[in-house]
Amino acid sequence: MQMYKFTEDQEMLRKAVREFVEAEIAPHAQEWDEEDRCPVELFPKMGELGITGIFVPEQYGGAGLGYTERAIVLEEISRYSGGLGIAMMTHHMGAYVINTFGTAEQKQKYLPELAAGTKIGGLSVTEPAGGSDFMGQKSTGELKDGKWVLNGRKCFITNSHVASTDVWTVRTGTDDKGRPVLSTFIIEKGTPGHGPGRKENKLGLRGSVTGDIICSDVTLEPSQMLGKEGAGSKIAMGAIGELGRSGMAAICVGILRGCVEESVKFANERIVYGKPISKLQAIQLMIADNRVDYEAANLLLYSAMRLKDAAQPCTTEVSIAKYFASEAAARAAKRTMDLMGGYGVINEYPVGRFLRDALTSIPSGATSVIQQLIIAGDTLRG
């Protein structure tokens, strides 16, 4: 299964990650979902394997690989736990912005531990006013006596309560045309005035922690600024746009593979009228639709990642992949529940979790409507 062909190395990588996921993640995914607990204790183990530092350069202890490999890792994790998938996806974003925009000192200070999984990364952008009104954010950073003082509240932040390295965007001024100037800062866990607030009780992707983070007169040295003053927009959108959305697409491809595999397993094992229901054509149609949704999402995701790895523009392609994969995952999970009849709503089976995870993936990294607007805009421009 899988029409998209990986290289030999990518296949080996996938096999290695799958072996780990099947042994260390699959048996606990349901428990993390029920307890809504992020298994932070697993991060150092995933660090040893190279998962946490998948595209952190080797000189900082990472695997130094590309976006395709990162998508493979997220797909494999999310085959069993979409919750851990989004926690890892966000950790990658936290490491990505430091690696891409950080100074040599910042990289040396933060990347080795993020790569090792001994520290967990976070990225705090969204505010109560809305994630898509990016430039309208209210959090502020003021320069007082040579130090930056940050105030504000971020919400719907993945890894809010577990991240040890938090990256914040705040408004640090206004330009000549009256537009907000956004800048980015690295905040270490335990910095006075910085800390988590409300923890959300999510429908799905449980096993990752989502909540508020508050900055109340958080005082930072100028060396904690990531990139130049005013680079906040570029940094945050760079991370969320292609990296965050492709990560969400990879998570949904993992959920889709789960739907295919679980529907096949159930259809072969469930005996009705003396034969497995897989012999029934009505069931076969559902299996076929699950497969098509999986293959299409998979092709869209990995084709977009091939562009990203080749440093080609791929914002629209990533939006197409994210839009299709998240909607397809939701309908495949619902379809798989239909296929399973009464068993589909029993939580002993993972398919109900797949549906909740897929639905929760739709607004993560911007809703389907936002993806449609991006796709339409690009298409209309020609």
Add this chain to the structure above:
Amino acid sequence: MALNIAVCIKPVPDPKNYDKVTIDPVSKTVVRAGIPTIINPVDKNAIEAALRLKEQFGGKVVIISMAPPDAADKLREALAMGADEAYLLSDRAFAGADTWATSYTLAVGLQKTGLDFDIVFCGAESADGATAQVSSQLGEWLRVPHLWNVFAFEALEEKKYHVKTKIENGYMEWEAAAPLVVAVSREINKPRYTSIMGVMKAKNKKLESWGVAELNPKRDKIGLLGSPTQPGDIFTPDLKRKSEKISGDPEEIVKTILEKLRAGGLALEGSNYTCEGGL
């Protein structure tokens, strides 16, 4: 000083596909075509034991396997776990080998590497054939001591080891010195996961394939023709079940069941499975 350590591995059908494994009624061999293979699970324990020994004393871990050409990815996987180089012994002339011919071929392969091996690790048995003979035969070909079913292995010195082997009703303790062959069981350790960094490093490690031309083995000791073992019969058992409904009052039903069990060959006489008298 540094150790030269070899590990013999075998690709076996992936247990996830056991339901697809069949036996050719004519050749009496397992039909593996089209069935994905994995490294024999206990061979991974052997690799782990080798890697730990290398980490303790330094040296080199060499992987060797007699298998079809498509087994190269299993050797690459062993390299990704941390082994240093690998040799695939692959030739149509090796096909159909029994354990004697297999162990001979492996011994020739080890010799061909030109390394003086201090220790050769194997899995105690394969998940498919499960003969558990190759490691001991290999020790004999190499003229070195061999220990089988090793569940504990501790290096006292670089070339002196404290070893425990499982036996039917307990275990035996040994003090063993290199060179030797050690066949490990699953209990000895937990094999490490392959890391992504290991996968990337593996592609630059040495992996060679040797056939008859390179190894120049004695032709009467390889493959089917060099195999003295002739299986009497090997077949896929018929696992069909039949059901029968027995009616009557409970006592009659019990009587009928017992009669049928006796008729089926179950020896019930001499056993006293009564609950009379209570606990």
